[in-house]
Amino acid sequence: MFAPLPGKPDHDTLELAVLERWAREGTFDQLRAKNADGPRFSFIDGPVTANKSLAVHTAWGRTLKDVFQRYKALRGHHQRYQNGFDCQGLWIEVGVERELGLNSKREIEEYGLAEFARRCRAVVERSSAELTAGSIRLGQWMDWGRDYFTFSDTNIEYIWRFLATIHERGWLFRGHRATEWCPRCGTSISAHELAGSYVDREDPSLTVRFPLLDRPGQAIVIWTTTPWTLPANVAVAVAPTAEYGRLRNGDWLAVERAGDATFEEVVRGADLVGLRYEGPFDAIGPGGGVEHRVIGWDEVSLDEGTGVVHIAPGCGTEDFELGKLEDLAVLTPVDESGRFYPEYGWLAGRGAHAVAEDVIADLHDRGLLVASGTVSHRYPECWRCHTPLIFRISDDWFISVDDIREPMREANRTVEWTPEYMGKRMDDWLVNMSDWNISRRRYYGLPLPFYPCGCGHLTVIGSRAQLAELATGPLDGLEELRRPWIDDVLIRCPGCGEDVKRITEVGDVWLDAGIVPFSTLGWENPEWIDEGYATGAAKGLTTADLPDHATWEQWFPADWVSEMREQIRLWFYSQLFMSVALTGRAPYRKVLGYEKMLDETGREMHGSWGNMISAEEAFERMGADVMRWQYCAQPPSQNLLFGFGPGQEIQRKLLTLWNSASFFIQYANIAGFTPDLADLADGPTGDLTPLDRWMVARTRRMVQEVTDAYEQYLTVNALRAFEAFVDDLSNWYVRRSRRRFWDGDEAALRTLWTALVDGLRAVSPIMPFRAEHLWQVLVTDVVADAPSSVFLAGWPSMSAPDDDLLADVAAVRRLVELGRQARAASKLRTRQPLRRLVAEGLDRAAPYAGEIADELRVKQVVFGPVEATELRVRPNLRVLGPRLGAELGKLRAALEAGELEELEGGAFRVAGHDLGPDDVLVERTQKEGWAVAASDGATVALDIEIDDDLHRQGRVYDVIHQVNNLRKETGLELTDRIDLLLASSDADLLEHADWIAAETLALSVGVSDTDEIRITRR
């Protein structure tokens, strides 16, 4: 006996029961053991930042990873299943700062770096446990407990090794540059962190005059949106070839920017170059010691402002570069927290963005302000804390990209990207990438192992062993390879023998993740070390091993990785960089990227907007299967609009499969049917009807299509194929075979069982819970020696389907669909039998005339030309008018008289003219008494004239329908027999008594004396 299914699954109960079963039976371990000798499939997990619980965004990526790992496992592949956590960097630090109420770096230092580091680790510990629990609930199968944590000493050592290699090649340098800077976090922000962090902002817009020293009474006028940079002004730039004019009040600006103003004097920009002017804040700051002058610059834009550009090399990247060319002074007005240095008078100690109003007021008081207002523009903010960035000169550590750019592009060309355009995005990024700024002035991160000595020698430590060797004392106090402990270790300079301190900077967090294909796979590690990855801060959080180099050889590069599109410039990038630097090869063969997640109305999800959905809430309200379905139904090239609305839609959709399984179970139990596992291998054999054979072929086709989709990493195609299959199964096969199920037909039951089970298997990677549950009900519980899990059953048989048969039935389904349309257009009840159907252009369906007649309730199905329509052809005057001129009248007359000859391809010959399809307007109208539907070269016409006989038959169908409803309402079993009394007004239907009896399981049919139908159970 099959266990009956409830009308609707309760997803929470079902999913938790499946999880419990997997845990109890060790299903995942069994699967791994089963595949241990299989071909390898190497997936490398991109680490998730361990500072939160599972969000629906993260669950998307985790689902895709799980889907393809499950699929590959079903195909027998041996896999590693190592999950990763990203554990250092600003995300974590900013969270802890908030938790502790710390607002600046000074407060962190006062709090104590050791305790701060422990707090950061605690966040990782808590979050990694939460992420693990959420991922398990989602159904993700990973080697939980053996995860990699990027803050392990092992991971850090691998990065050191990479940095030492880079240094040996001469790619490492310390740069003095203007960079984007977060004043709150007190650190520079690198180019890859910057992309995508531009937001719309309202900022001040001001026009300011700088009095010209050489031309009393005259001034040059600039425009800026960053008033705080004015105290750092050292020059203004003009376009040498543009025209500049002097207004009556003495102000100079570009003619093109002045509207219809009248000028006293107009000169070329070049003529202004060299003029000296008074700086706007010379009185209060170091600007007073600088000679300000007008310089020429070809890049000056005449599209905005005044055509005169304020230059502050200490506050802007371009300004800084220009300053080098022009030998300009560099004034850096603000410190790392974005506050003015003490020498800036009344500005001292105030924040860069906070002084705008006072600067404007001050300029106004001194008569220097020409105009002020606001401007809306795109401005970068810190991607971690959302503080608007400033530009600042700082000394950072860089890796030069000149030598690696082309090798990286070359390596990227070996990678297969899905969607394809993402590979192009990566190439664009590589073409434009600037030197990699790897240093951050922070605390909880990779300690950069750089020991620059006063003698000029730079030591870059490549391993803990090397550190021990060069250290001035023992490393006993070195709890972790991390600040603050590492800051106490001094080394002896190999150049001069002096003691040297490490720089205090930590590394870009993308170094941590980028090294993973090396650090987790044991690259160049001579011997496998059990739990060798559980070092430093990772101790106690994981039991991950450090494999040996042979293992790395086997698993590198990854066959497949998958993350969001933004990772192109982040993890995909840093991995590629480090891998090309160390091995000259790409670290992955195939990449699946995907776009962003928005809410179901298309808005970004934000905690403060109330439209954020936690994974926990989603598990509760829609269940993991429905979430996974929602993720997988999404083309990866488009944003996913995630929500409960689409979730309900999917729940409804999934009921079709559920109901078909439930229908099967009902009739299989009545018939005492026991399935045979061998049917899954070869398909059911024996006395199959053409419809059964079609269902077998249709199942094979579905398996084929779903397999192709998984192989292309396109879950959306897998789901499309699966949905079309379920539609064919329930709306054609089951529907057309009902009577056979009532009769307990063995071939029908075998066929449906096989189709259902193979359907589950094909969709199981996407929808593991329902698939597993139904597998239990349909297979494990009823078949001796069946695999205990759908995931231990391998992939469905890949036999080729019978294509001709599929094409025939596809034509039948199309014909029926058109027949239904025609019927709907005629407004006749579907139960009303009709005399005749004529089908044209669907000859493949001819052998199935009986099925079609039955399905559409027509007496006769004819294949041949449909003459139920009248052809009406009119000239297309817009085309023919100009072409035929006076001939048009003749043509028109011929068409009206119906004198035309139809030619191939929609052409006509009329009155001696050959007219193409564009020359005429063709209309086919229905003849009286027919209902017609047509599409793509196929036409179906229904004869809708109804005589008394047909009318009576229609009433018989109505009665059968009513009786069967009554049977259900009165709770009769499907097999119960009845005595039936028809309503007195239906006495004339007794001539069809046998028919009615057969359709309602009636043992007798009579007529009652009332106007109601009565049934009695025997």
Ligand SMILES: [Zn+2]
């Ligand atoms: Zn910040």
Ligand SMILES: [Zn+2]
């Ligand atoms: Zn030295």
